Amino acid sequence: MSEQTMIPILNSMFRFQYEPAQNCHVLLFPEGMVKLNDSASEIIKLIDGNSSVEQIVKLLAAKFPEAGDLTDDVAGFLITAVEKKWVHYGS
Amino acid sequence: MAVNQLSETQQKVGPPLWLLAELTYDCPLHCPYCSNPTELGDKKHELSTKQWLKVLTEARAMGAVQLGFSGGEPLLRKDLEIMVKHGRELGFYTNLITSGIGLTEKRIAKLKKAGLDHIQISFQGADPEVNDAIAGRGNAYQQKFKMAQAVKAQGYPMVLNFVISKQNINQMADILRLSCELEADYVELATAQYYGWAYHNRDHLLPSQEELVEAERIVNEFRQQQQGKGPQFIFVTPDYYEERPKTCMNGWGSTFLTVTPDGSALPCHSAKMLPLKFPNVKDKSIDDIWRKDFSFDYFRGDSWMPQPCQSCDEKEKDFGGCRCQAFMLTGDMHKTDPVCSKSPDHHLIEQAITNAKTPSAPLIMRVNDPQEIARIKL
Ligand code: SF4
Ligand code: SF4
Numbered sequence: 001m002s003e004q005t006m007i008p009i010l011n012s013m014f015r016f017q018y019e020p021a022q023n024c025h026v027l028l029f030p031e032g033m034v035k036l037n038d039s040a041s042e043i044i045k046l047i048d049g050n051s052s053v054e055q056i057v058k059l060l061a062a063k064f065p066e067a068g069d070l071t072d073d074v075a076g077f078l079i080t081a082v083e084k085k086w087v088h089y090g091s
Numbered sequence: 092m093a094v095n096q097l098s099e100t101q102q103k104v105g106p107p108l109w110l111l112a113e114l115t116y117d118c119p120l121h122c123p124y125c126s127n128p129t130e131l132g133d134k135k136h137e138l139s140t141k142q143w144l145k146v147l148t149e150a151r152a153m154g155a156v157q158l159g160f161s162g163g164e165p166l167l168r169k170d171l172e173i174m175v176k177h178g179r180e181l182g183f184y185t186n187l188i189t190s191g192i193g194l195t196e197k198r199i200a201k202l203k204k205a206g207l208d209h210i211q212i213s214f215q216g217a218d219p220e221v222n223d224a225i226a227g228r229g230n231a232y233q234q235k236f237k238m239a240q241a242v243k244a245q246g247y248p249m250v251l252n253f254v255i256s257k258q259n260i261n262q263m264a265d266i267l268r269l270s271c272e273l274e275a276d277y278v279e280l281a282t283a284q285y286y287g288w289a290y291h292n293r294d295h296l297l298p299s300q301e302e303l304v305e306a307e308r309i310v311n312e313f314r315q316q317q318q319g320k321g322p323q324f325i326f327v328t329p330d331y332y333e334e335r336p337k338t339c340m341n342g343w344g345s346t347f348l349t350v351t352p353d354g355s356a357l358p359c360h361s362a363k364m365l366p367l368k369f370p371n372v373k374d375k376s377i378d379d380i381w382r383k384d385f386s387f388d389y390f391r392g393d394s395w396m397p398q399p400c401q402s403c404d405e406k407e408k409d410f411g412g413c414r415c416q417a418f419m420l421t422g423d424m425h426k427t428d429p430v431c432s433k434s435p436d437h438h439l440i441e442q443a444i445t446n447a448k449t450p451s452a453p454l455i456m457r458v459n460d461p462q463e464i465a466r467i468k469l
Pocket of ligand 1: 118119120121122124125126127162163164190213
């Protein structure tokens with residue numbers, strides 16, 4: 001299986017939501033919170049446990065046509081997200 | 092200052108991000124390291140369900156996002172599920188901080204249904220003997236062990252909290268193994284903080300520097316073998332052995348809001364001991380308390396700071412340390428935290444470290460009724 005067809009899944013430890021008081025999306029976990037920038041939250045929004053990396057890139061391209069090819073950006077974010085245990089890959 | 096005018100620090104203050112709801116001081120355990128006040132107040136002044144729900148609503152409206160239910164033992168409140176449900180519906184991340192005593196598989200399921208996000212269970216040691224001696228209750232270990240398994244089986248993220256003291260610091264390797272066996276997500280290995288009961292028992296609890304160095308070495312070695320798998324261990328040494336104080340609560344009145352069982356609102360869970368008049372949620376809204384109350388603004392900024400803090404270039408980092416510690420040790424809550432090596436009172440800390448080598452007073456177990464002070468030799 002190539003990296004593009006793998007399916008990222010948000011770890012159940014984390015809850016993703018919009019925080020009006022912070023004016024941004026956040027990940028919540030036991031006794032903690034990380035604030036996310038816009039591009040990170042746009043990617044996480046599309047991590048639904050069904051879509052592959054490839055599909056997520058396509059969906060982003062459709063949403064932000066002016067952004068160009070986002071393959072590398074998504075890959076870069078996913079490396080961080082896996083490192084921080086926000087995300088793992090389903091089989 | 093005109094009545095309606097806000098001070099400079101009041102204008103700048105952000106929302107309280109953390110709400111700690113201390114639902115009751117009642118507790119089935121008797122840990123001598125307990126940081127609850129030694130005078131627990133009267134149970135009949137405890138907030139009602141309705142009053143708690145209002146606190147949650149108001150704090151969330153301001154932007155609070157983490158909600159901790161603690162105590163004492165929060166499971167003793169029969170209405171815990173109602174509060175969890177309300178908190179979750181408001182958008183809080185809901186944390187239950189429990190001793191595990193009184194938990195059942197059924198209650199874990201009910202709490203899950205109500206929307207509870209995470210459960211933290213405290214352990215007093217790595218085996219029944221040590222654990223139950225510290226907790227002052229038979230079979231506590233067994234119950235905690237079973238409930239930790241049930242918490243994971245029901246899909247919760249789980250934090251284990253080991254309060255480290257002389258009594259259990261030599262069990263570090265076993266504590267790490269136990270945490271792996273129970274599949275904890277995070278494990279706090281935090282030396283007791285010397286407030287409340289723990290302050291009385293400090294000489295008995297405070298480990299020696301050698302013991303701490305060895306314990307930390309064991310944890311670091313274990314971490315290296317983990318290769319990113321298993322629990323994440325967080326080791327917290329007592330600030331008594333540091334050169335600089337800890338940053339108290341991320342800054343007074345900046346992030347944390349504690350509400351005690353009787354409704355007192357505090358910038359930190361031990362602040363009640365200070366000679367300041369703290370507001371009560373029965374009389375004022377959370378917004379008024381956070382933004383306008385005198386006590387919450389009292390140690391914001393740095394204009395209150397005496398020397399050496401006032402002219403210190405590290406004051407933005409630690410805000411002069413812990414106000415409660417300064418008060419307990421020197422009798423003056425404004426003073427530089429004696430933990431700081433620049434503090435003129437630093438010898439008090441050195442004295443405490445020396446005293447801990449040969450405790451003179453007996454160890455006192457925590458009791459709910461001051462009449463029944465139990466003295467147990469560990
Ligand atoms: S520290 Fe021990 S006695 Fe104190 S509240 Fe926690 S479990 Fe109860
Ligand atoms: S003197 Fe005060 S501000 Fe400076 S490091 Fe010590 S406690 Fe912190």
